[in-house]
Amino acid sequence: LNRIKASGLKLRFCTNETQATREKFVKKLQGMGFDISVTEVTAPAPAACRILKERSLRPHLLVHNALVPEFAEIDKANPNCVVIGDAAENFTYANLNEAFRVLIGMEKPVLISLGRGRYYKETDGLKLDVGAYMKALEYACDVQAEVVGKPAKMFFESALAEMGVPPQQAIMIGDDIVNDVGGAQRCGMRALQVRTGKYRPCDENHPHVKPDAYVNNLAEAVDVILQQL
Amino acid sequence: LNRIKASGLKLRFCTNETQATREKFVKKLQGMGFDISVTEVTAPAPAACRILKERSLRPHLLVHNALVPEFAEIDKANPNCVVIGDAAENFTYANLNEAFRVLIGMEKPVLISLGRGRYYKETDGLKLDVGAYMKALEYACDVQAEVVGKPAKMFFESALAEMGVPPQQAIMIGDDIVNDVGGAQRCGMRALQVRTGKYRPCDENHPHVKPDAYVNNLAEAVDVILQQL
Numbered sequence A, B: 001l002n003r004i005k006a007s008g009l010k011l012r013f014c015t016n017e018t019q020a021t022r023e024k025f026v027k028k029l030q031g032m033g034f035d036i037s038v039t040e041v042t043a044p045a046p047a048a049c050r051i052l053k054e055r056s057l058r059p060h061l062l063v064h065n066a067l068v069p070e071f072a073e074i075d076k077a078n079p080n081c082v083v084i085g086d087a088a089e090n091f092t093y094a095n096l097n098e099a100f101r102v103l104i105g106m107e108k109p110v111l112i113s114l115g116r117g118r119y120y121k122e123t124d125g126l127k128l129d130v131g132a133y134m135k136a137l138e139y140a141c142d143v144q145a146e147v148v149g150k151p152a153k154m155f156f157e158s159a160l161a162e163m164g165v166p167p168q169q170a171i172m173i174g175d176d177i178v179n180d181v182g183g184a185q186r187c188g189m190r191a192l193q194v195r196t197g198k199y200r201p202c203d204e205n206h207p208h209v210k211p212d213a214y215v216n217n218l219a220e221a222v223d224v225i226l227q228q229l
Helices: A002-007 A022-031 A044-054 A066-071 A094-103 A130-143 A154-162 A175-188 A203-206 A218-227 B001-006 B020-031 B044-054 B065-071 B094-106 B130-141 B153-163 B177-186 B201-205 B219-229
Strands: A061-064 A082-083 A112-114 A119-122 A125-126 A173-174 A190-194 A213-215 B059-062 B081-084 B109-112 B119-122 B123-130 B170-176 B188-195 B213-215
Touching: A002 A218, A022 B219, A044 A066, A044 A082, A044 A112, A044 A154, A061 A094, A066 A154, A082 A094, A082 A130, A094 A130, A112 A119, A112 A130, A130 B130, A154 A175, A173 A175, A173 A218, A173 B001, A175 A190, A190 A218, A190 B170, A213 A218, B001 B219, B044 B065, B044 B081, B044 B153, B059 B065, B059 B094, B081 B094, B094 B130, B094 B153, B109 B130, B170 B177, B170 B219, B177 B188, B188 B219, B213 B219
Parallel strands: A061 A082, A082 A112, A173 A190, A190 A213, B059 B081, B081 B109, B170 B188, B188 B213
Antiparallel strands: A119 A125, B119 B123
16 A cells, blocks of 8 residues: 555545444554555445435434444434445344334335445354345335445445546456456446455356456555556 | 035145244134144145255254244254245344355255245234345345245145145135235136235235235135135
8 A cells, every 4th residue: 555655646445344434444454554544435334424415315224333423414313214234233133124114114215225245254254244134125125225335336436536536547456356346347447356355266257247457465456556557 | 714614615725824833823723713724734834844855955944933843854964955934033143144154155055935925014013024034145145045835836736736626726815916816826726815914905906916806805705706616
């Protein structure tokens, strides 16, 4: 990151993190030694807040406790939409039924999902991600969720707008073949897949998505980008 | 029911009940005064057991505690499939993650779902049904569940086979426009919708399913059927 910043290239961190506020997320990365600030982060919750304000939507939240502060300024009385994030332990039977009842009670149900991930890995094993619970509510209420976060085109466009860079001049680095690589490419950007984190060898045979290049890690991604300047 | 039985017509109870064994289900109906025995009931769990045995499948069960006895004779060691029913309070975050991990760990995931209902009503409000959780697992594992129960064609065919009656000579009486009426009709049966229970006036404008007739209640259904003998 320091090498990218020193090169004068613009940089933005695009995360689907919805288990913590940007503040907490940034602190964690700072603690690991990364030079990063909250203003450099594009994340689903603040993007959703913009949508809620624009459309006068009052959300019923089914999100992680740690994410609730991101919605502090949003009116949540008498909800006319449901916002679902990776609620983790908050994905209880009671909470899912409650979100469902709010949604099915609307004349025209509005479901906003902070991402559409299938699952992710934690130290104690694989966990279902928000996308799975989104599908459950979509099916039960016969609605289609509006997805905020990667791989939604609008999400990448926000990040580009925040940098003031057109997609052809931007490159995405990510470990997720669909959410990072596919999403960025559909938005007109190029994308590198790093062979770390979520990466699996079978990604290289993905039926729909092919990254512009593979790199073994973030440092190698920076090498490739700086070489081509 | 007594009038149908007295008429000599064959009768079978087709239920998607997966929150209790047939024994318990039948006892409840007997307590309400119905003349019904376990051998007259076609239900998803025993139908699933037949499939499990036929295909040497050993299930990981995500079902209601009360349904577990239906699987007493099934080998559940070292599971090679997941069976999901309306697990109700057993739909915890931990149990869903566990079922997911079993499924995603298989070379070719096999998911058997005891029904595909969206939701149902209980005295304390609407609840998400098994179909919603089935969709969550389908999405997370990129598989298609095999549905056992109404409206699956195979389920109605089992009931017909158990009676020894061809579909053209059978008539379904039900309150659910899709699961009862639609399912039976796709199997070649005629179907009456009763305007009780799950029935909603908007069912009469259903885009795909139209019952052969509407009746106000079960007694009227029996009138209609006996009149046409």
